[in-house]
Amino acid sequence: MGGEEVRNKQIIFKDYINGFPKESDMIIKTSTIKLKVPEECSDAVLVKNLYLSCDPYMRSCMSKLDNNYVPIFTPGSPIVGNGVGKVVDSCHPDFKKGDLVAVMVTGWEEYSLIQSTDFITKIQHTDVPLTYHLGILGMAGMTAYAGFYEISSPKQGDTVFVSAASGAVGQIVGQFAKLSGCYVVGTAGTKHKVDLLKNKFGFDDAFNYKEEADLDAALKRYFPEGIDIYFENVGGKMLDAVLPNMKFNGRIAVCGMISQYNLKEEESEGVRNLLNIMAKQIRMQGFLVYYYRHLFPKLFDLVIPLIKQGKINYVEDIAEGIESAPAALIGLFSGRNVGKQLVRLASDH
């Protein structure tokens, strides 16, 4: 029985918040855990977390909203999110000690007991970087795939605009657009990110929205004929500037609206140019990656050969140690991350 008892550092969610999240909304706590699935937990798997994923949607888990589209965090319990880890002990026939696994809802802690194996997958493709299973081969990749191929109806020659374009999802969307023969322009918030868009991800052009006093004018400069597809990650003023620049029969794939997540209700930016949706027969459509997860095999078929041939790039921003996780998460909302934000807990895989 038993199993060695070891330290288990955890990131505890303090309480529901309003407005911007702060590091102090999370507490670092040192617990202990036995490295063995308790007898009463049939089918459970004990995982040593190796990498945690920081994602913008996690802001929505920190507030009780009318229409939460994600499960909210429990005050006093660890933050939960995507992770990859290694099985330390297993009572489930599909998983054995030493297996590498991707977990959709693991705790932000060194070791997690995963009691429902619905959202844990054994990693089959071990010949690519392990972290890719939290990025280009994980939720971010699937989000880009669903939003671009399933929602945006791309065709060769289409003009594509991506906001938050160097982020976890945007950088993939831009590369998918190029694979489809589209003209793609991205926007990001620093010179370094703009350089990445042009030189690393192969966007046709890119600009720093913080340097544009007039977003409408900037869009007219990059898209004199208008935009066929807008991949929406930002919302608010950005969306309002895009709408008049959409082409007839344009598509807007609503992946996220990060500019609005931390605003109190009265602060949210009203969008005034929606009449364009009628006047130009625009289709604006939201999607949640969860409902497209059956397409993972198609994502793998497309992307894994591209990764192996070096034909697709993926930039990650890896924070070191579980103690750095709160700052890494909060950094998403000020654009501090460059590419996909991860936290490394251990690398002994």
Place this chain on the structure above:
Amino acid sequence: MGGEEVRNKQIIFKDYINGFPKESDMIIKTSTIKLKVPEECSDAVLVKNLYLSCDPYMRSCMSKLDNNYVPIFTPGSPIVGNGVGKVVDSCHPDFKKGDLVAVMVTGWEEYSLIQSTDFITKIQHTDVPLTYHLGILGMAGMTAYAGFYEISSPKQGDTVFVSAASGAVGQIVGQFAKLSGCYVVGTAGTKHKVDLLKNKFGFDDAFNYKEEADLDAALKRYFPEGIDIYFENVGGKMLDAVLPNMKFNGRIAVCGMISQYNLKEEESEGVRNLLNIMAKQIRMQGFLVYYYRHLFPKLFDLVIPLIKQGKINYVEDIAEGIESAPAALIGLFSGRNVGKQLVRLASDH
């Protein structure tokens, strides 16, 4: 050659406007016209206008906007819009004197020389009221058909909300929704209109939005489980109240946003609840009837039998005489009309 010269009263568009249109933006002018197609106009048709149609989209023809989706009016020339009339003289082989015709772009005048026959159709169905070709069998009917059947993906049991529900389009949408086995609630701006919705058009329920201090609360009362389909005619605050009340995978067919047409740019109502589009996988899609006109045969097949069997109702508001046309048009924007607004010029068909 010649032909009798007769009086031709016209409604002249004065100049581009900003904000709400006024009667004084149009001038009544008495010209004359020879009742014969001029020799140099091969293929032209001379039409005596019998009924003119007043439509909200005509507001967009009165301003030079960035993204006009309709041809704008020419200052000093007659207003143009939909009409039905009788051919007085024809140089086109498809039309002969005495034919009843529906014209997509006729002048607001007693007689119009139609030089392009692209947008003139001989009326085949003469066993229904002639005015219906400007309403339930015309652009309004086609708009309701396209927006409901082609855009909204209705299925039995869906909950449907229609704004401006007693208007030219809304009253048809509600009846289509009932035909499809949906639960449909409409909103309008007077008690009389609300009564029509419930008692004449068979909506399951209806309310006067002017009597609801809290639109969100009203929608929660009528749709405790949420809205599957919103047929959008209004925009602004109404759309903002609807968005949080949409169901998962809901559809918003954007037909019009009449509350916003007369507002100056800085007055337009910002919509704050767009995050629901992502969180609930909503599809919000605009459409213009012009691009669905190939479906007129399907509209006729559906609606004409229903009209003859008395299974569909259509309420019209008919102003008498061309002099009443400016007030009739402007009345649309204060909701003065009850049902489809028309102007009768003559009834000698």
